[in-house]
Amino acid sequence: MPERRGTVQVYTGDGKGKTTAALGLALRAVGHGLSVYMLQFMKGSPNYGELTSAEKLPGLTIVQSGRDEFVDRSDPAQVDIDMAADGLANGREALLSGQYDIVILDEANVALDFGLIALADVLELIEKRPPHVELVLTGRSAHPEVVKAADLVSEVLNIRHHYDSGVEAREGIEY
Numbered sequence: 001m002p003e004r005r006g007t008v009q010v011y012t013g014d015g016k017g018k019t020t021a022a023l024g025l026a027l028r029a030v031g032h033g034l035s036v037y038m039l040q041f042m043k044g045s046p047n048y049g050e051l052t053s054a055e056k057l058p059g060l061t062i063v064q065s066g067r068d069e070f071v072d073r074s075d076p077a078q079v080d081i082d083m084a085a086d087g088l089a090n091g092r093e094a095l096l097s098g099q100y101d102i103v104i105l106d107e108a109n110v111a112l113d114f115g116l117i118a119l120a121d122v123l124e125l126i127e128k129r130p131p132h133v134e135l136v137l138t139g140r141s142a143h144p145e146v147v148k149a150a151d152l153v154s155e156v157l158n159i160r161h162h163y164d165s166g167v168e169a170r171e172g173i174e175y
Helices: 018-031 049-056 078-096 108-113 119-128 144-149
Strands: 008-012 036-041 060-065 102-106 134-138 152-155
Touching (some): 008 018, 018 036, 018 060, 049 060, 078 102
Parallel strands (some): 036 102
């Protein structure tokens, strides 16, 4: 059997569902015996349902690298920059370890857009991706150079969102 070829996927846009799409890919992959590592930038809440699910699914590892607070885009705190740097290092290690078939860098596009991680570092990860590993980057505002380097780019559009009518984030649906 020939070695599996991995690609670089980007899920971006202002609509809801980018992380959910990546988690769907992870669920499908684990069902086929693949090993998935998801690093979540800018997320630090233990209340995300996917963390509980990952504990029950052999082959799916989810690590958070952020605080349970919003990051100030115009003036990110040093702790947010440091946590993003640690997250990027963990993602790089997972990508190059040979242990994972899929590596998901959740909210990497936002971390890049907020200046928490450097474009050169993200492009280097894409360039050094082992050919059999699937690399997925999610988040709004994907950098044009990341889009150019990707094999697949899906843009999630916001046509209508229930937040606009006052529906708050719901356990099991948004987190």
